[in-house]
Amino acid sequence: MFESAELGHKISKKIWKKEVPGLREGLLDAQLELFQTKKFPVVILIAGVDCAGKGDTVNLLNEWMDPRHIESHALRDLTDEERERPRMWRYWRVLPPKGKVGVFIGTWYSGPLVENVYGTIKNAELDQQLERIIRFEKMLCDEGALVLKFWLHLSRDEQKKRLKLLENDPKTAWRVTDTDWDHYKRYNKFRKVSERMLRSTSTAESPWTIVEGTDSRYRSLTIGTAILSAIRQRLDTPEPPRHQEPIPPIHPAIDNLLLLQTLDLSKKLKKSDFESELEKYQGRLNLLTRHPEFNKLSVVIGFEGNDAAGKGGSIRRITQALDARQYRVIPVAAPTEVERAQPYLWRFWHYIPRKGRFAIFDRTWYGRVLVERVEGYCEQKDWMRAYGEIDDFEEQMVRNRTVVIKFWLSISSDEQLKRFKEREKIGFKRYKITDDDWRNREKWTEYERAACDMIDRTSTEIAPWTLVEANDKYYARIKVLKTICERIEEALGK
């Protein structure tokens, strides 16, 4: 795999001088067109062997390109705000928006690679992590990002030579650390694991380009040219017309029986029972948040359901039990300008809470497979792939000890009509009912269908959906509170 990158590739000064001006002009032009059209973001990874010139390459790219529209990230030590979130959070928070270029040096590959070489993680876990990376990059590509990955390679001898050179020059000696020599001693192991890694993460949408790092002119020209041609090609390719691609449709069960229709919506709770249960479960929830281990968890609660199913009321019964300093309620509406320039899940990543905190979403990251699907705001292929992306998102939270709790609040069509009419009557509830609600109601069947598909595809063992029979508000609120208590207790190992 690395053979071609040990051939001693070189570019003469003459060719360099001839090629560079055109390349720079091309890059600037492409960058400008990209910025003005805001067609897509460019994510460039510069990874590879120590001393192969990663930093120098990034500096040169920055020198060549318009510094206003390119940004470099060398993510090394975790800040404490990063440490309390899932591993990929730090990358999500600095993804370039459409129209911009983001260059990553400390990439999501370094962790798994080093950990495997040093034996902290076994091959099976390495594979798992790589699998996750593949899914992450696939998501970026599906969301329109141009992902370019470069691996700078050096032979063992060449690496040693470089380390010595740097070390012997007083001006650069500081760049060589003990870690570098430790890594060098494990060169062969690094090579083997890197090869495995590159092979398994080179996909059609985001292949690796291996570049010999020895000659700086060769290295820079290779990478610069590759970046330019990839951006140029993408800019010049007309966008495919929006069309329904031949994706196999999701077929409902042939007897037309849907999960949500099997709920027993007649379930009820007496007011007096509700009051005592409310006190009981709010107290239990409050105690749980003061459990000595609670600071090692975070809790993400998502509410979906029919309009007027009582999401707001349920959320209030939760927050009443909490200290206002430890939760945040996030009402999810149409994405803002800034959010639209990012992958769909970006804004939800943004709100992942720190340890010991709650994030409660009123409407969630499931919007894509509900409202966006039904209203046709995105294509079928987009909402179809969302199921998998959402699973990944939740899995990453769960792995970071986040308790992910999802509620679908279900009411009957008759109950909804009754509540809509009530809302129109009562002064301070009138704001809750809009023309949209009436419009959505006409699509009851499509929404029900979408909700059932969603539950089928995303109710996982680690992040199950809880279906809540919500015709009776008392019953629904208690079921919600009880579920939250049980899920947190489970996570605390109680």
Add this chain to the structure above:
Amino acid sequence: MFESAELGHKISKKIWKKEVPGLREGLLDAQLELFQTKKFPVVILIAGVDCAGKGDTVNLLNEWMDPRHIESHALRDLTDEERERPRMWRYWRVLPPKGKVGVFIGTWYSGPLVENVYGTIKNAELDQQLERIIRFEKMLCDEGALVLKFWLHLSRDEQKKRLKLLENDPKTAWRVTDTDWDHYKRYNKFRKVSERMLRSTSTAESPWTIVEGTDSRYRSLTIGTAILSAIRQRLDTPEPPRHQEPIPPIHPAIDNLLLLQTLDLSKKLKKSDFESELEKYQGRLNLLTRHPEFNKLSVVIGFEGNDAAGKGGSIRRITQALDARQYRVIPVAAPTEVERAQPYLWRFWHYIPRKGRFAIFDRTWYGRVLVERVEGYCEQKDWMRAYGEIDDFEEQMVRNRTVVIKFWLSISSDEQLKRFKEREKIGFKRYKITDDDWRNREKWTEYERAACDMIDRTSTEIAPWTLVEANDKYYARIKVLKTICERIEEALGK
């Protein structure tokens, strides 16, 4: 000052039961109207004596109000990302946008108060810090925020009683720490300093309301009612018609001689000199960033100037000398939706760099007194007050060991015309010239006037403007680089 808050105010259960439902309904209504109209943000501070019920009050407010549009912040320990920025950064980053309510428990008052009581800062510094707080709150009010400040008071005996009560109940004993008792021992000192603090920070726009904390019903009803009536009043007051208020105009010098006109734009550098100087200063800058003390500084560089004065080219000469991982270039354009919902300076606060890093602004926080003034995007009173707000902003950065370097790149009108025409000719420069540029050119005199006023009012000792004669690009670029080197050296005490 605290006498009325030691009278033993009480509200009976009966009155409470009668009053609360209406209050809640009113709060929900007001909150909704606020959210829908997005007229202004509400900033609520809950401060006061330990054990006076700050946390309980905030929890109750959250219970009463719509949790989707209110958020509480108890900022205690600094995260490392906060520690590297000016003191107020952590508050700026969580300010509520227009239409929302933000409640702060750990407020900007706690630091100065505690530090003064414990003798870490003397009275003179306390006054200085309070003065800064006053300016900050004034800015919030001027930007349209409704700022409500509540101080919960307890007498010394009452505080002791409370501490004992909490301590004796196993369920609440954890809430009483040694710090609480330490504070209690200093009750009289706290009282004295608090009084001084409240007196000096009670302004017409954002007065303090002192509330006796003993009886929870009295406390909650008082605060709830005050919040409701303040929001309600503000919502119901029609916005004053936009008009030019009678603010004294800024008069130009009566001989019409402007600072920018006195620059010697004929200053020049030969190409060969430029090349050697460029190498020299880029090298010097690079070395400075590797100085062992450099990690204790951050650098903010701002570029303003005539269109086509060479800002981009100058920025590139700086970034060439830096490691791409340590700087960020921020092109400043029209604010986004999210930015428009915040005070003017919010987005610039957002970009304040961590220690050891550069933020380079292509166009800056001076937009308000340049383009917004000239094009009439804001009223005179708004750009007039901006001078002072900007001074505060820069002062806070400087106090946090940020080197603030501001350049005005000046070219003559003839030179600009020449460059515009060139840009229209050369392919890859064509993007740099737009209809806006030609339009702005027609307002040359107004822009020049605005720039001169700006420099007069904001060139301070700690953050001076450097005027750059930029008809000759070589000369300009070297002057920029040299200035940066000197300013950093000065900050390093070299």
